[in-house]
Amino acid sequence: MSSPIQFRYPDSAVFYRKLTRAYPRIVRGEGCWLFDDTDKQYLDASGGAFVVNVGHGVAEIADALSAQARKVAYVNGVQFTNEPAEELAAELAALSPGDLDKVFFLGSGSEAVEAALKLARQYWVERGMPAKQRILSLSPGYHGNTMLALAASAREHYRAFFQPWLVNVARVPAPYSYRCECGGLDPACPVCSGTALEEAIRREGAANVAAFIAEPIGGSSTGAVTPRADYFRTIREICDRHQVLFIADEVLTGAGRTGTWSALAPYGVTPDIMTLGKGISGGYAPLSAVIAPERILDVLARGSGGLMHAQTFSHHPVMCAAGVATVRYLREHRLVERCAAMGPVLHGELQSLLALPHVGDVRGRGLLAGVEFVLDPETREPFPRAAKFAETFVDCALDAGLIVWPNVGHADGERGDLVMIAPPFVITAEEIRGIVTRFETALDATLARTRTAKSA
């Protein structure tokens, strides 16, 4: 049944994310699949924006939201607490590493990052060290789109229009071994070993640095770059020595995406503050969290009395009910264990992509993978930005019924094309093979289109 309406600007009343294309209208989801109003079927190989960890169409999570909305949909988080917030906080505290056991709920990853950075700053002021205000972050890296989160993000094209409004966040080169001069092979490389953080802290003066924020495994801004085994032990040790709070931004990698609840777990370190988002409610409601230990919150409790960060919908009962139901579903269906088991299957199948033209690297962990496209796999030279290779690939993938997530600009701030694969944890081996065959079709079509564009 084809839709008579064109869902595109300016025909529809929706202010779309892109004003230059038409949108398929999705009417249903089930497992790893989405269906539009023409009955076209899409294999959701990125869980949308790395969100749909449990899969689409889980009735018991939907029922939990509706049951909570019937009981009480909203209470003001300043005056009241509520059952789902209490239950979810206890669950997340138990799942979080070390002493991280107090949970503040918000709606988006950007909000959680803003709140985590404010918490770090407020902590130092209330501890009598107000000079500690500088933030350090990895480059490339991404922490969100609100102003402070964007300031901490090294993704230039997101920042360009708003540059005059962004605070100056000091950058530490990300351990992006594919593009590091050492190729990830030199044990003493400051970038790949983590000691570059110490150089940056010394440059800023430790007395001025409040926090270092990092994604434990890169999201789309580095295409699932996985730092070496000792990287975060080095980071932890440097942060401790210089009294710098280490914030692990697990908005994308948390909730089991890399095969362990937290992507930091295999490194054996505990951050001072952690952010979660995306997968903790599986997309059934917007939900994010800031998790911090008592040793930090006690300073606020004895001083000002609370985090100076208020939002109308923090600790919202229905969004927390979505989190409770999603975490329960992950546990009851052993889906994080399943993600750990299916990760090697995914990465095994994706190895075949390396034989395809212009596929330079495939990397990642668990059900998180990045595929980097290059003009020349020998020299790793990126495509010219004007080729719009990643964007064209994503369009061709959609035509082939495959959903992947693109990123551009990671190679040198302007050039660089990659796509991310992060399917729901319920994916089967057969569906993984379906990703690979659709990927091949999409790449053929991309090459044909970019060749035509070049010769035109």
Ligand SMILES: Cc1ncc(COP(=O)(O)O)c(C=O)c1O
């Ligand atoms: C690591 C990381 N932090 C923060 C965010 C921002 O989350 P949101 O888009 O929900 O605001 C993202 C989003 O992709 C992310 O990947």
